[in-house]
Amino acid sequence: MALWYDEVFDDSMRLGLKVERTLFMGHSEFQRVAVVETTLLGKALLLDDLWMTAEKDEKSYHEMIVHPAMTTAPKIERVLIIGGGDGGTAREVLRYADVEHVDLVEIDEMVVKACQEHLPEIGSAWDDERLNVVIGDGIEWAKRTDLEPYDVIIIDGSDPVGPAEGLFDRAFYEGCANLLSDDGVFVTQSESPLIFRDVHIDMVRVMKDVFDQVHPYYGSVMIYAGGPWSWTYASKGVSPKEIIDERVGFIQEQTEIYNRDVHLGAFAVPNHIRREL
Numbered sequence: 001m002a003l004w005y006d007e008v009f010d011d012s013m014r015l016g017l018k019v020e021r022t023l024f025m026g027h028s029e030f031q032r033v034a035v036v037e038t039t040l041l042g043k044a045l046l047l048d049d050l051w052m053t054a055e056k057d058e059k060s061y062h063e064m065i066v067h068p069a070m071t072t073a074p075k076i077e078r079v080l081i082i083g084g085g086d087g088g089t090a091r092e093v094l095r096y097a098d099v100e101h102v103d104l105v106e107i108d109e110m111v112v113k114a115c116q117e118h119l120p121e122i123g124s125a126w127d128d129e130r131l132n133v134v135i136g137d138g139i140e141w142a143k144r145t146d147l148e149p150y151d152v153i154i155i156d157g158s159d160p161v162g163p164a165e166g167l168f169d170r171a172f173y174e175g176c177a178n179l180l181s182d183d184g185v186f187v188t189q190s191e192s193p194l195i196f197r198d199v200h201i202d203m204v205r206v207m208k209d210v211f212d213q214v215h216p217y218y219g220s221v222m223i224y225a226g227g228p229w230s231w232t233y234a235s236k237g238v239s240p241k242e243i244i245d246e247r248v249g250f251i252q253e254q255t256e257i258y259n260r261d262v263h264l265g266a267f268a269v270p271n272h273i274r275r276e277l
């Protein structure tokens with residue numbers, strides 16, 4: 001018998017999907033991990049009862065967190081992903097032949113294992129030999145001083161509670177800025193501009209203290225609170241408007257959502273946010 005799974009926000013709104021069966025349910029040191037089969041969006045990952053990603057919706061998130069950075073960073077040889085345990089962000093990064101090495105630092109091994117087993121269509125690049133999966137805390141990784149600089153850093157973490165809380169701190173952004181090459185690009189998921197408006201605005205403000213260029217950008221992700229979602233692009237000087245023609249031409253042949261026009265339009269900031277920044 002089909003059931004409904006509801007994600008509840010602030011005891012005032014809920015987002016439910018009809019679920020045919022539960023494929024995995026476990027409790028890690030960090031969170032409750034579940035993979036379920038939904039009738040509308042295929043198989044989906046939930047962490048602590050919050051929808052994280054779903055097969056038929058994930059491209060609207062993973063393409064948008066990855067390609068604006070990858071089509072504008074002058075170099076893309078070394079990439080760091082923090083979080084991203086479902087493998088979707090790594091899959092999009094590894095589409096580029098110029099990528100030589102990717103460190104993916106995910107805190108929860110249970111997420112990686114459950115996604116490898118039950119969501120292989122999302123994480124279809126786990127076997128790529130350029131990918132180095134580290135099970136560890138991205139906040140600690142960002143404090144390291146012994147690493148070669150990264151050309152692109154992508155923060156594909158969860159909401160600011162539990163292990164992800166520190167991914168929203170100034171100290172974390174400063175650590176990432178230290179790990180970034182001088183012409184590198186940093187991008188983070190930056191929450192809903194509606195439901196989590198204050199978190200979104202605070203993040204962008206703090207990042208402006210750390211990076212020279214900081215540009216929030218927007219898109220829609222059906223399974224996230226209310227639909228609209230944001231990511232924020234930051235660098236020490238690279239502009240998200242200077243798209244590298246050859247790279248965008250190559251990637252937009254493969255993507256479902258992302259293309260040059262979507263890229264440029266995504267950086268339009270709504271007035272109610274712009275006035276706060």
Ligand code: SAM
Pocket residue numbers: 047052053054058061062082083084085086088089105106107108111136137138139156157158163164165167
């Ligand atoms: N990519 C998905 C999507 O479509 O939204 C959801 C992101 S989910 C995979 C975020 C991941 O960040 C979770 O697997 C979580 O375990 C991980 N995470 C949270 N805090 C972390 C930390 N401090 N270091 C590394 N990974 C972390």
